Every structure is written in C-alpha cells, then in structure tokens.
Amino acid sequence: MQRRHFMKCFSAAAGAAGATSAYQLTVLGKKPLPHPNIISDDQGWGDVGYYGHSTLKTPELDAMAGFFVAASVCSPTRASLLTGRSGRAFCSRCPRQCFGRRRFGDYRQGA
Numbered sequence: 001m002q003r004r005h006f007m008k009c010f011s012a013a014a015g016a017a018g019a020t021s022a023y024q025l026t027v028l029g030k031k032p033l034p035h036p037n038i039i040s041d042d043q044g045w046g047d048v049g050y051y052g053h054s055t056l057k058t059p060e061l062d063a064m065a066g067f068f069v070a071a072s073v074c075s076p077t078r079a080s081l082l083t084g085r086s087g088r089a090f091c092s093r094c095p096r097q098c099f100g101r102r103r104f105g106d107y108r109q110g111a
Contacts, residue, residue, distance in 0.1 A: 039081065041074050041077075041078065042074055048061050048062070048065070049061070049062050050062040050065045050066070
C-alpha cells in the first residue's frame with residue numbers, strides 16, 4: 001500500500017469517526033461515553049512521570065500508580081489481571097520457593 005493511499009484512507013476514517021461522535025453529542029444530546037481502560041505494560045523505570053522524569057508528564061499513569069498496582073514487575077501483574085488471583089500465586093519471581101507446585105504455564109499446557 002502506498003503512503004498516499006494509506007493517508008487518504010486514514011484521513012477518511014478519522015473524519016468519519018469525528019463526525020459520528022460530533023453527531024451523537026449535538027443531535028442526540030447524549031453524554032460522551034466513558035474513557036476506555038488502558039493497561040500499560042513493559043515500560044522502563046524512566047518512561048513515566050511518577051519516577052521523577054523531568055520532561056515527560058503522565059498524570060493519569062501517576063494517579064494509577066498512586067492508587068493500585070498488582071505487583072512491582074510486569075509478569076505477576078499480567079497474571080493477576082488475566083486470572084484475578086494474586087501475582088504471588090504464580091511464583092514468577094522466586095521459583096525456588098515454589099518447587100514442585102504447578103505454575104500458570106503448566107495449567108496452560110493442558111488446555
């Protein structure tokens with residue numbers, strides 16, 4: 001696909017999306033839909049504002065970090081979000097403590 005064709009299609013899609021949302025707000029008199037939930041994963045320690053980045057401002061992620069985090073690293077957090085269980089239940093950080101216990105991957109192999 002050529003760049004010009006892509007830009008035309010992208011512009012048309014963005015215009016249609018904007019027109020649809022403007023129509024809903026003005027003609028139908030509805031309130032805007034709530035914002036989507038966004039999960040941020042695999043970021044470095046310096047990629048967000050709450051670790052003291054001098055120029056990067058991330059107020060929403062800062063608020064989320066101040067409110068809740070399942071674990072301080074991404075693997076247990078991802079396991080918690082996928083299963084609803086505590087990240088410690090999957091032994092992803094200290095495998096020696098969980099020797100002999102079935103892990104998340106072991107359950108997935110049988111599926």
